[in-house]
Amino acid sequence: MLATKDVAADFTLRRLDGEAWSLAAATRDGLVLLAFVETDCPTCRLAAPYLKRLAEALGDRGERVVAVSQDGELETRALVETYRLPFPVLLDDGLEVSRAYDPPSVPALFLVDGEGRVLRSSVGFEKAEINQVADAMLSALGLPSRIIAEADDGAPALMPGCSSRHVEHGLDVDTGPAPEPIDLRPETGPRASRVEVPDDVDPYEYCMSAGFSPFLPVVPPTAERVDAFLDEVPLPPDAVLGLVPPCYGQATVEKVAANAVMAGCRPEHMEVLFPMVRAMCDERFNLHGVQATTHSATPLTILSGPAAERLGFASGAGVFGNTARANSTVGRALQLIMTNLGGARPGEIDMATLASPGRFSYCIAENHADSPWQPLHVDRGYAPEESAVTLFAGAGLSVVSEHTARTGAGVLRTLAATLATVWSWRSCGRVEAVVVICPEHAATLAADGFGKERARDFLYDNTGVPLRAYEHEGTEGTQLRASYEEILIDGEPHYRKFADPSQILLVVAGGTAGKFSGVIGGWLSGPRGSQMVTYPVRW
Amino acid sequence: MTTLVNPLFEADSGSAEPAPRLDTLAGKKLGLLDISKPGGSVFLDRLETLLVERHGVAEVVRVAKPTYTKPAPADVLEGLRFVDGVIEALAD
Numbered sequence: 001m002l003a004t005k006d007v008a009a010d011f012t013l014r015r016l017d018g019e020a021w022s023l024a025a026a027t028r029d030g031l032v033l034l035a036f037v038e039t040d041c042p043t044c045r046l047a048a049p050y051l052k053r054l055a056e057a058l059g060d061r062g063e064r065v066v067a068v069s070q071d072g073e074l075e076t077r078a079l080v081e082t083y084r085l086p087f088p089v090l091l092d093d094g095l096e097v098s099r100a101y102d103p104p105s106v107p108a109l110f111l112v113d114g115e116g117r118v119l120r121s122s123v124g125f126e127k128a129e130i131n132q133v134a135d136a137m138l139s140a141l142g143l144p145s146r147i148i149a150e151a152d153d154g155a156p157a158l159m160p161g162c163s164s165r166h167v168e169h170g171l172d173v174d175t176g177p178a179p180e181p182i183d184l185r186p187e188t189g190p191r192a193s194r195v196e197v198p199d200d201v202d203p204y205e206y207c208m209s210a211g212f213s214p215f216l217p218v219v220p221p222t223a224e225r226v227d228a229f230l231d232e233v234p235l236p237p238d239a240v241l242g243l244v245p246p247c248y249g250q251a252t253v254e255k256v257a258a259n260a261v262m263a264g265c266r267p268e269h270m271e272v273l274f275p276m277v278r279a280m281c282d283e284r285f286n287l288h289g290v291q292a293t294t295h296s297a298t299p300l301t302i303l304s305g306p307a308a309e310r311l312g313f314a315s316g317a318g319v320f321g322n323t324a325r326a327n328s329t330v331g332r333a334l335q336l337i338m339t340n341l342g343g344a345r346p347g348e349i350d351m352a353t354l355a356s357p358g359r360f361s362y363c364i365a366e367n368h369a370d371s372p373w374q375p376l377h378v379d380r381g382y383a384p385e386e387s388a389v390t391l392f393a394g395a396g397l398s399v400v401s402e403h404t405a406r407t408g409a410g411v412l413r414t415l416a417a418t419l420a421t422v423w424s425w426r427s428c429g430r431v432e433a434v435v436v437i438c439p440e441h442a443a444t445l446a447a448d449g450f451g452k453e454r455a456r457d458f459l460y461d462n463t464g465v466p467l468r469a470y471e472h473e474g475t476e477g478t479q480l481r482a483s484y485e486e487i488l489i490d491g492e493p494h495y496r497k498f499a500d501p502s503q504i505l506l507v508v509a510g511g512t513a514g515k516f517s518g519v520i521g522g523w524l525s526g527p528r529g530s531q532m533v534t535y536p537v538r539w
Numbered sequence: 540m541t542t543l544v545n546p547l548f549e550a551d552s553g554s555a556e557p558a559p560r561l562d563t564l565a566g567k568k569l570g571l572l573d574i575s576k577p578g579g580s581v582f583l584d585r586l587e588t589l590l591v592e593r594h595g596v597a598e599v600v601r602v603a604k605p606t607y608t609k610p611a612p613a614d615v616l617e618g619l620r621f622v623d624g625v626i627e628a629l630a631d
Contacts, residue, residue, distance in 0.1 A: 212547065223543070524608055
């Protein structure tokens, strides 16, 4: 494969519109990006909207982005129409140019300079690479720098591609007829069908019997109600917010609105629900596993920032209960979407042994007014005036009373004892936990000089399972003890419960009366399980 | 008449015919997919021995998912492309 500083072999190919296109002529006045693609490669289809965005950012120089299709005219034309690609697309009939540039896989990017040399080359989809290519092209034209591939737009940060056609053909393996191309991130989806319910049928009962929500009555999603929502949303009804695992149903704006109507949301709540849907569909969150596991985990949403108060989300007394329409209905809408678009019906794909009350609704806001600490969304990299939703695959809430301790360390030691039991007592290093600090405990901690980070580190250092707990072989967690870290807590040998301080997330929420904080254990954490994700509140 | 907007996933997810059953295990090439749950490999080790010794399986191909929490990635499935049958092992 051609690498940096190699001479980019000159070539002339036919454009899809029939005109001849030559590299030498195109590079005469500056940088050109060649993107080798296959029409049925899911990674190429994932990259297509970003190439389009880059071309648009280049303005009247957008034709400096050029795709080289390794497929026939018919398939290539379909790809161009699907993604409305505005830049030249060349047909590499016979794959001669592909052989000359020799990428092992596609998509393959070659940034070629005015001298006809390769400035950078890469294969697969990688957001960082796309942004660096964009930087180089924009700055060469004197245009302001722009991020083309946002980190939190729902697409994975990187994804390997498919074998380049010229390599594939060399294998001489009959792979049979090409399957239908898969779009990992379609921009638009089909409109929802309409259902006519006769006058002698109660629409509420109809929604239950039709499987819209067989377990709890909902507001019938009438066309009028859904249209009223769509009027408030600055996105077209067929725009796709994400594909909901494990069945990967398209969460179009219209489908999300219909489920939000059913949950009892207000139209303005969509501003928070949309990023929740995007976050839930983020590959890092691994909703596939969260929905299919027999464990009780389900997405807990923590809203942080000024949007909470503006949209009526409760963060104080009774925050996990029936206290505010926004929390109850937005959390419930997410759960309906998980079932109705993700396909996780209890007892079918959702095989949770016990599940949890959070499966109805699990949505809280952070109590900024009574918190001595920096808000969660600022911890997660957003500006104070922004708002963000953080999704955590959490089990149920364990409430911890500590009305006696007068010191911050005392409060934390009590919480640590409950933290030591998340997932399963003897199991260490596998899960994350959210610690919901009530305002009275937060005040005690602040008075003792505990910042959020120090409080978290104290919990990390003081949460463990005593070695004497492992005397009974054959219990969960004992088989992995060789991998645990031994530490001393109050002079007694323990195994450290959490692999890293970042596995403990502190949030201040709840009412100002009562010294009850809460612990929520997670599901398997990290890249092999579910990772906490944060998305900004914006349309 | 009340008109409702269908809130359900509507696309036809398609259907597939199950592969024909093997008439015998003797002389076949079998894939054993370990989903990487604790204990799965212990079970599969024993199963592999039994398949070869008792049922005359000609060859056993062992592949493992990196994590049981996610679908098998393409390269793992690729490892099972040229076998006569697959046994997927859950565990716990």
